[in-house]
Amino acid sequence: MAKNESGAALKPRRLRTYPKLRAMVRETSLAPEDLIYPLFVTHGKGVRRPIASMPGVFQLSIDELLAEAGEVVALGIPAVLLFGIPAAKDASGSESYARDGIIQQAIRAIRQARLDLLVITDVCLCEYTDHGHCGILNTGGLHRPAPSLPEGYLLNDQTLDAIGRVALSHAEAGADIVAPSGMIDGMVRAIRETLDRGGFSHLPVLSYAVKYASSFYGPFRDAAEGAPRFGDRRSHQMDPANAREALKEAALDVGEGADLLMVKPALPYLDVIRAVRDRFPEYPLAAYNVSGEYAMLKAAAANGWLDERQAVMEVLTGIKRAGADLIITYHAKDAVRWMGRS
Numbered sequence: 201m202a203k204n205e206s207g208a209a210l211k212p213r214r215l216r217t218y219p220k221l222r223a224m225v226r227e228t229s230l231a232p233e234d235l236i237y238p239l240f241v242t243h244g245k246g247v248r249r250p251i252a253s254m255p256g257v258f259q260l261s262i263d264e265l266l267a268e269a270g271e272v273v274a275l276g277i278p279a280v281l282l283f284g285i286p287a288a289k290d291a292s293g294s295e296s297y298a299r300d301g302i303i304q305q306a307i308r309a310i311r312q313a314r315l316d317l318l319v320i321t322d323v324c325l326c327e328y329t330d331h332g333h334c335g336i337l338n339t340g341g342l343h344r345p346a347p348s349l350p351e352g353y354l355l356n357d358q359t360l361d362a363i364g365r366v367a368l369s370h371a372e373a374g375a376d377i378v379a380p381s382g383m384i385d386g387m388v389r390a391i392r393e394t395l396d397r398g399g400f401s402h403l404p405v406l407s408y409a410v411k412y413a414s415s416f417y418g419p420f421r422d423a424a425e426g427a428p429r430f431g432d433r434r435s436h437q438m439d440p441a442n443a444r445e446a447l448k449e450a451a452l453d454v455g456e457g458a459d460l461l462m463v464k465p466a467l468p469y470l471d472v473i474r475a476v477r478d479r480f481p482e483y484p485l486a487a488y489n490v491s492g493e494y495a496m497l498k499a500a501a502a503n504g505w506l507d508e509r510q511a512v513m514e515v516l517t518g519i520k521r522a523g524a525d526l527i528i529t530y531h532a533k534d535a536v537r538w539m540g541r542s
């Protein structure tokens with residue numbers, strides 16, 4: 201038996217005998233305030249379209265979205281993250297910044313309903329472009345805008361102008377936080393400057409500072425109908441093998457004025473969450489428990505291979521223990537219902 205300096209036997213099990221005692225010495229706890237619930241908004245009325253690869257998640261028309269948002273408020277979840285499915289897509293993703301775009305309408309509807317809910321909006325073009333990429337592409341063969349860059353390359357600075365417009369249109373509609381997700385160099389600065397010029401210097405930016413080119417986004421692309429028609433996103437999203445580079449990305453976004461940082465996905469990158477937390481202790485850190493992570497647990501639970509409630513709470517607690525203050529998760533509503541039960 202191991203002993204301490206004064207000769208007393210070390211028995212960690214002493215603190216594990218009773219549920220109340222275990223609760224007293226628990227280091228990490230989850231609360232509804234830790235969670236952000238993602239929602240997918242689509243045009244129409246009375247639409248509640250299930251997403252096959254994400255059981256329990258739906259594309260919602262605005263009337264259905266309001267009902268869902270009311271439920272989120274009642275559960276004590278403070279914020280939703282909105283993604284839009286446009287009526288039509290084009291090469292420049294123009295519905296993303298249209299005054300009557302789906303997200304802009306959704307934000308106004310939530311505001312008009314006077315729900316006590318923070319509205320965070322995803323700022324990117326990939327759901328709105330007909331090619332499914334996150335910005336403006338270098339296309340046109342010999343006449344492409346940047347002949348020194350490959351055909352189809354995602355053009356950085358042209359894309360910055362567009363995402364600045366998207367963020368401003370969300371702010372004007374009444375968004376509380378804008379969240380650029382494209383991993384475009386300079387996106388936080390471009391949005392910050394556009395918001396400041398537009399009279400929204402008070403609006404925080406939650407940057408998807410560290411976003412990996414992950415296979416775990418697959419179900420999301422069904423939900424948001426934003427899969428690239430060709431190619432992939434490896435020229436802008438990060439290589440899953442890199443952790444030091446995550447600190448560089450986070451430092452850049454802090455320097456550009458990000459108010460909150462995010463690591464995405466969560467489960468395969470818990471070490472990165474910890475590294476960003478330790479390097480930038482003064483910045484709130486969010487982790488995105490992405491669609492593929494959700495789908496894995498749902499599939500295993502549906503097959504009876506895992507206890508869903510216990511597995512979900514363990515996963516969310518693990519993400520928080522790794523250093524996340526906030527967790528964006530499709531499990532949010534269930535997790536709140538399960539909180540407080542041992």
Ligand SMILES: [Zn+2]
Nearest residue numbers: 324326334382
């Ligand atoms: Zn995108």
